[in-house]
Amino acid sequence: MGEDRRRFLKLAGLTALCAAGKGSLARLAGAETTAAGGAAKQVRWAMVVDPRKCLEKEGCTACIDACNHAHNVPSFDNPKHEVKWIWKEPFADAFPDQDARYVDPALTAKPALVFCNHCDNPPCVRVCPTQATWKRGDGVVMMDWHRCIGCRYCMAACPYGSRSFNWEDPRPHIKDLNPDFPTRTKGVVEKCTFCDERLDKGQPPACVAACPEKAMIFGDLNDPDSEVRRLLRSRFALRRRASLGTQPEVFYLV
Amino acid sequence: MLEKALVGSRGYWRWLLVLGAVMVLGGIAYLRQFAFGLGVTGLSRDVTWGLYIAQFTFLVGVAASAVMVVLPYYLHDFKTFGKLTILGEFLAISAVTMCMLFIFVDMGQPTRVLNVMLYPTPHSLMFWDMVSLMGYLVLNTVISHVTLAAERNAVAPPRWIKPIIILSIPWAVSIHTVTAFLYSGLAARPFWMTAILAPRFLASAFSAGPALLILFCLVLRRITRFDAGREPIQRLAIIVTYAMLINVFFVLMELFTALYSNIPEDAEHFKFLYVGLAGNSTLVPWMWTSAALSVAALVLLVNPKTRHNETTLAAACVAVFVGLWIEKGLGLIIAGFEPSVLGKVTVYTPTLPEVLISLGIYAFGLALITLFFKIALSVRGQVAA
Amino acid sequence: MRDRGLILTGLTIFLALLLAPVWQAALRGSARKPEPKIVTKAKQCVEPTAEMRRNHMQLLNTWRDTVVRRDQRTYLAADGKTVTMSLSGTCMSCHPNKKEFCDACHNYLAVNPYCWECHIEPKEKS
Structure with a gap:
């Protein structure tokens, strides 16, 4: 009997300790990250890319150009200092775990459009020491360029190479300055934000709006009647390096 | 006690002057980096961490290695290391300070670095690394100050310091474990995502650190009246030998797993290191030098004759230190990014400013060690011969 | 001694x-004494002038965090007015003369806010 009571007390103590620890940890960690206003909306933004439609006009870069202009993405001559939000990547490099050697080359010879996957389980958010990057309630993985200290831990953690660092002041390298969007300063990390500034105005991301072939489809995964859900129901889709458990929310139709 | 560092021989001042000059050069290079951005380094979008973070990683090991003299002395009452513990703790303080400086110069926005404390983020390992490094610095500062003050006053150290010293032992293990976790928790980087990374870090630390301590003892014997004695050096040599054997064993295990399983994303990083990948073989000569130095060191260390001879022992210690510096201070970090997550191999060569800044920090660390050793030896009346 | x-x-x-x-x-x-030059269409800023003069930096910091981190872009002023929280969109539409308005005091006090390292200042004639 005495033994049982001791075990009970130990367990109770341990449970209380865990609960207290969890509470204080949550206060430490979650104070700002959970405050996002997305909870009420219950939206989960996602992108579906249809590579069969993309690039039907050879050399089309409409989405990339639209993004670069909308966000003042600089272009550097030095490839080491490159900043990229959305770009084309050879199929084999974008999907290293897909061995597609006998697949119709019409599909795999084309480069894939790649950008931030806005993972549901983003490793960049997990490692950021200042919460300068975090996942919003609507699933957008955001960046706070005011808070980023430029440690580049997120770049080491991102399995998609979606993040770029400002190795030098980007201002002089922006060809056509868009006054409605800030540039970045040297020493911070940047990436695609699903055009959070346009989403707030009810507009789709700039790349989606710019695509002449409607090869990029943006929508709400939580709405079973949305176009993205309809497409994903009817066609098989790839996600980049899905085995890593990051739950990327950008889908590539096969 | 600090005033003891303000008087010294001509050689002492000349040495500090040389270190000061290197620090000034590093400082000038840093001003340039501060003004232009990290673009003055050889880093790139694909290779985002390089010399700085690698030096940080290597020096965390040197810092942790103080535990190899503290643990036998305080936990096992191994009196032989009595004279050495203070040197180990001073080495730890200098190494941790250099670690923090290397992290600092790697920041893209150094003026915002306190955001790490302003917005504490327990799910980030970098937060915990900061906590453990800061804690280790405080522990060793308190311990070395209190024990040295007691020694100067010829009294026994206060009783309350003992639990703090005991605490510093697991803490030393923690700093290098947490540093390994920075890397080994990243699914994106298979080269680092290995459970053996933390044990490997500890093994390499416990050989490189004590090897450095042996070298310091040998140098101090020549230029001061401090003689660590033959026995402590030989005991340290045995620690270096075992740790180095374990380290080489761990590296071979990594190589076997990656190369025999032949999973491309695991094997490619090792190929980059030892044979070159996609026409890039910048690190190959370095890595083979490191391998050769490790083998040579082991031959000299395992053989009792050469281990007992202090000249060959010194050579072995240099080989251990340089070999591990290449392995950890160059290969380990850079190879994590080669190839990149998108399969690219981008050449990374540290630039002149980058090297100068690193040298400046090393000079700062050496100056700290010099001052600390000077204070400790002055207290003991063992300064110059 | x-x-x-x-x-x-x-x-x-x-x-x-x-x-x-x-x-x-x-x-x-x-x-x-610095004299920031106010050229403005509106009679009053989002909050009373004295309040703005003293606390605009805190207000801007709150705006920054609310827009970027809390995904809300509309500010409810003390007098019930609502404005879009935007430095270059709202503030600078009334105060397009950054040199005479912002810089006049900032230069005098030798403070160097990093706003304009990223946000784009309105084009000025001079």
């Missing part, structure tokens, strides 16, 4: 240098 004389002399020189702006202003009679 053998060095008392030396230490006191040193301290005096140090303090004299440190307080140079104060005694210089005192000698000249009055300190030069």
Whole structure:
């Protein structure tokens, strides 16, 4: 009997300790990250890319150009200092775990459009020491360029190479300055934000709006009647390096 | 006690002057980096961490290695290391300070670095690394100050310091474990995502650190009246030998797993290191030098004759230190990014400013060690011969 | 305290240098005051002028965090007005003269807010 009571007390103590620890940890960690206003909306933004439609006009870069202009993405001559939000990547490099050697080359010879996957389980958010990057309630993985200290831990953690660092002041390298969007300063990390500034105005991301072939489809995964859900129901889709458990929310139709 | 560092021989001042000059050069290079951005380094979008973070990683090991003299002395009452513990703790303080400086110069926005404390983020390992490094610095500062003050006053150290010293032992293990976790928790980087990374870090630390301590003892014997004695050096040599054997064993295990399983994303990083990948073989000569130095060191260390001879022992210690510096201070970090997550191999060569800044920090660390050793030896009346 | 004389002399020189702006202003009679030039369409800023003058930096910090981190872009002022929280969109539409408005005080006080390292200032004629 005495033994049982001791075990009970130990367990109770341990449970209380865990609960207290969890509470204080949550206060430490979650104070700002959970405050996002997305909870009420219950939206989960996602992108579906249809590579069969993309690039039907050879050399089309409409989405990339639209993004670069909308966000003042600089272009550097030095490839080491490159900043990229959305770009084309050879199929084999974008999907290293897909061995597609006998697949119709019409599909795999084309480069894939790649950008931030806005993972549901983003490793960049997990490692950021200042919460300068975090996942919003609507699933957008955001960046706070005011808070980023430029440690580049997120770049080491991102399995998609979606993040770029400002190795030098980007201002002089922006060809056509868009006054409605800030540039970045040297020493911070940047990436695609699903055009959070346009989403707030009810507009789709700039790349989606710019695509002449409607090869990029943006929508709400939580709405079973949305176009993205309809497409994903009817066609098989790839996600980049899905085995890593990051739950990327950008889908590539096969 | 600090005033003891303000008087010294001509050689002492000349040495500090040389270190000061290197620090000034590093400082000038840093001003340039501060003004232009990290673009003055050889880093790139694909290779985002390089010399700085690698030096940080290597020096965390040197810092942790103080535990190899503290643990036998305080936990096992191994009196032989009595004279050495203070040197180990001073080495730890200098190494941790250099670690923090290397992290600092790697920041893209150094003026915002306190955001790490302003917005504490327990799910980030970098937060915990900061906590453990800061804690280790405080522990060793308190311990070395209190024990040295007691020694100067010829009294026994206060009783309350003992639990703090005991605490510093697991803490030393923690700093290098947490540093390994920075890397080994990243699914994106298979080269680092290995459970053996933390044990490997500890093994390499416990050989490189004590090897450095042996070298310091040998140098101090020549230029001061401090003689660590033959026995402590030989005991340290045995620690270096075992740790180095374990380290080489761990590296071979990594190589076997990656190369025999032949999973491309695991094997490619090792190929980059030892044979070159996609026409890039910048690190190959370095890595083979490191391998050769490790083998040579082991031959000299395992053989009792050469281990007992202090000249060959010194050579072995240099080989251990340089070999591990290449392995950890160059290969380990850079190879994590080669190839990149998108399969690219981008050449990374540290630039002149980058090297100068690193040298400046090393000079700062050496100056700290010099001052600390000077204070400790002055207290003991063992300064110059 | 053998060095008392030396230490006191040193301290005096140090303090004299440190307080140079104060005694210089005192000698000249009055300190030069910055006059930010307000050219604006509206009668009043989002909050009363005195309040803005004193606390605009806190307000801007709150705006910044609310827009970026809390995904809300509309500000409810004390008098019930609502405005879009945007430095270059809202503030600068009333105060397009950054040099005479922002810089006048900031230069005087030698503060260097990093806003304009990223946010794009309105084009000015001069």
